[in-house]
Structure formats: C-alpha cells, structure tokens
Amino acid sequence: MKKNRYVAYMGLLLAAAVLLGYVEALIPIDLMIPGVKLGLANCAILFVLYSFGLKEALIISLLRTLIIGFIFTSPAMLIYSISGTAVSLLIMAIIKKSGHFSVFAVSACGGISHNITQLIIAGFVMLNAGAGLLRILTFYLPVLVMAGIITGLLNAFFANILIKRISVHSDML
Amino acid sequence: MKKKDIILLGTVFLIALILLGIGLMIKKAPAGDGSGLYVCIYRDGKQFGIYPLNEDNTLQLGSETEGRNSLVIKNRSAYVSEADCPGQDCIHMGRIDESGEEIICLPHKLVIRIEGGEPSMDVTVR
Numbered sequence: 099m100k101k102n103r104y105v106a107y108m109g110l111l112l113a114a115a116v117l118l119g120y121v122e123a124l125i126p127i128d129l130m131i132p133g134v135k136l137g138l139a140n141c142a143i144l145f146v147l148y149s150f151g152l153k154e155a156l157i158i159s160l161l162r163t164l165i166i167g168f169i170f171t172s173p174a175m176l177i178y179s180i181s182g183t184a185v186s187l188l189i190m191a192i193i194k195k196s197g198h199f200s201v202f203a204v205s206a207c208g209g210i211s212h213n214i215t216q217l218i219i220a221g222f223v224m225l226n227a228g229a230g231l232l233r234i235l236t237f238y239l240p241v242l243v244m245a246g247i248i249t250g251l252l253n254a255f256f257a258n259i260l261i262k263r264i265s266v267h268s269d270m271l
Numbered sequence: 272m273k274k275k276d277i278i279l280l281g282t283v284f285l286i287a288l289i290l291l292g293i294g295l296m297i298k299k300a301p302a303g304d305g306s307g308l309y310v311c312i313y314r315d316g317k318q319f320g321i322y323p324l325n326e327d328n329t330l331q332l333g334s335e336t337e338g339r340n341s342l343v344i345k346n347r348s349a350y351v352s353e354a355d356c357p358g359q360d361c362i363h364m365g366r367i368d369e370s371g372e373e374i375i376c377l378p379h380k381l382v383i384r385i386e387g388g389e390p391s392m393d394v395t396v397r
C-alpha cells in the first residue's frame with residue numbers, strides 16, 4: 099500500500115513538472131542563448147527536493163527532461179538539456195545540504211548553474227565560429243547569471259508556498 | 272529570505288553587473304547607416320556566406336540533412352524568419368543590427384553574426 103501511494107505521488111509530481119515545461123515551451127522568450135528558459139518546472143523540482151529528497155528530485159527531473167525532450171526537441175538538444183538539469187540539481191542539493199541558505203538561494207543558484215551550463219555548451223559552438231571570448235565573458239555570462247538569479251527567486255517564491263502548504267506525511271513515503 | 276541568501280545573491284549579482292558594465296564600455300559604437308557591416312554565416316565553425324547588412328535579402332540556408340533556416344536581411348537588420356529546428360530558438364532570438372551581435376541555432380550548428388564596422392577590418396565579399 100505504501101509503495102503504491104509513493105508511485106502515485108511520484109507520477110503526479112512528474113505530470114506537474116512536465117506540464118510546467120509544456121507551458122514554458124508555449125512562452126517564447128528572448129534570452130539570447132538557446133535553451134535558456136524561465137525554468138518553471140524547477141518549482142516542482144524544488145518542492146520534491148525539499149519534501150522528498152535528492153533521489154526523488156533526480157528521478158523526476160531526469161524523466162521530465164526525457165519526456166519534454168522527446169516531445170519538443172531533438173536527441174542532440176536532449177544531451178544539452180539533461181546536462182543543464184543534472185548540474186543545476188547537484189548544485190541545489192549541495193547548497194541546501196550546507197544548511198546556511200533558504201530555498202531562495204538554493205533556487206537562484208540552481209538557475210545560475212543551469213544557465214552557465216547552457217552557456218558553456220553554446221559557447222563552444224560560438225567560439226568555433228569566431229565569437230570573442232571577451233564578449234561571452236562580459237555580455238552573455240553576466241546577463242545569464244542575472245537572469246538565473248531573477249528566475250530562480252521567482253521559482254522559489256512559488257515553491258516556498260507549495261512546501262509550506264502541502265505537508266508530506268511519512269506514510270506517503 | 273535569510274540574511275546569508277541576500278549576501279550570497281547580492282555579491283554574485285554585483286559581480287555580474289560590474290562585468291556587464293565593462294562589456295558595455297568596451298563595446299564598439301555601431302556604424303549608423305549599416306554600411307561597412309556584414310552578415311557572416313557559419314556552420315560548424317566554417318564561414319559559408321557573407322552579405323552586406325545594408326542590402327535587403329532573403330536567404331534559404333542549409334539542406335534537409337543540415338537543417339533549414341530562412342534568413343532575412345531587411346532595413347539594416349537581420350533575423351531568422353523560418354526554421355525547421357526543434358525549439359525555434361533562432362527565431363525567438365529576434366533581430367540583430369550591431370557589430371558583434373549573434374543569432375545561434377544550436378541544433379543546426381549555425382551561427383549568424385554581424386561583423387565589420389571598422390575600416391581596418393579585412394572583409395571579402397563572395
């Protein structure tokens with residue numbers, strides 16, 4: 099019984115994360131670097147990280163990336179988005195574990211690290227075509243870091259409400 | 272938010288702001304009428320096309336295997352009007368009109384950049 103409830107809960111959260119990713123795909127925003135998005139699904143991932151744990155957050159975020167990847171993007175872009183997801187989740191888990199910061203800093207650091215990962219991958223294609231490293235460091239990098247902080251704080255605001263309102267009892271685990 | 276959150280995020284934000292400030296200071300002034308500026312097109316790091324920014328043009332880039340992008344040069348600016356890439360990020364990146372600005376289509380390994388604007392720069396028109 100416990101196990102069924104756990105699986106049902108995970109399925110529900112995965113559906114929510116995929117749905118948020120879908121909503122995001124409908125909002126075209128110009129953030130200069132391909133793959134850099136608002137990261138709305140991070141609300142769901144943050145909730146899972148705080149209410150369940152790193153293992154659950156990792157499973158849900160990877161499954162979400164795979165599903166979104168198969169629906170909206172090509173296999174090449176899949177590697178790109180999986181690395182962004184994995185790096186940002188790892189950074190968020192480390193910042194959370196340090197115990198010094200709240201969900202706001204955790205989420206913002208997730209946003210920053212996600213964007214920097216995307217920039218590093220896009221940077222190779224850009225440098226290959228003769229883009230200046232100086233321009234990448236003094237334009238794309240700071241803009242993406244600031245965007246990561248702002249979107250991260252926004253996500254933390256919503257995730258914080260979820261974490262406070264929805265209490266996960268131990269019998270759900 | 273905790274006090275430590277504000278210190279951490281504030282510091283990172285400030286560093287980013289300073290970097291951006293440096294970037295904006297060293298940015299070259301754009302040539303007003305778009306003369307001397309060229310739209311340079313690269314795939315996989317190799318340049319395969321160069322067109323003057325002040326001549327209106329519509330270009331079909333790529334093939335079935337490479338992926339297709341339609342590039343429009345109009346009113347001294349360039350943008351991707353159509354593409355068959357997933358995500359359509361190159362279309363969402365909008366218009367570019369200043370030297371150094373880029374449109375990137377990552378799935379197609381395509382980079383479109385405006386170059387020139389300096390008399391010393393050696394640009395050959397194909």
Ligand SMILES: [Zn+2]
Binds near residue numbers: 362376379
């Ligand atoms: Zn594209």
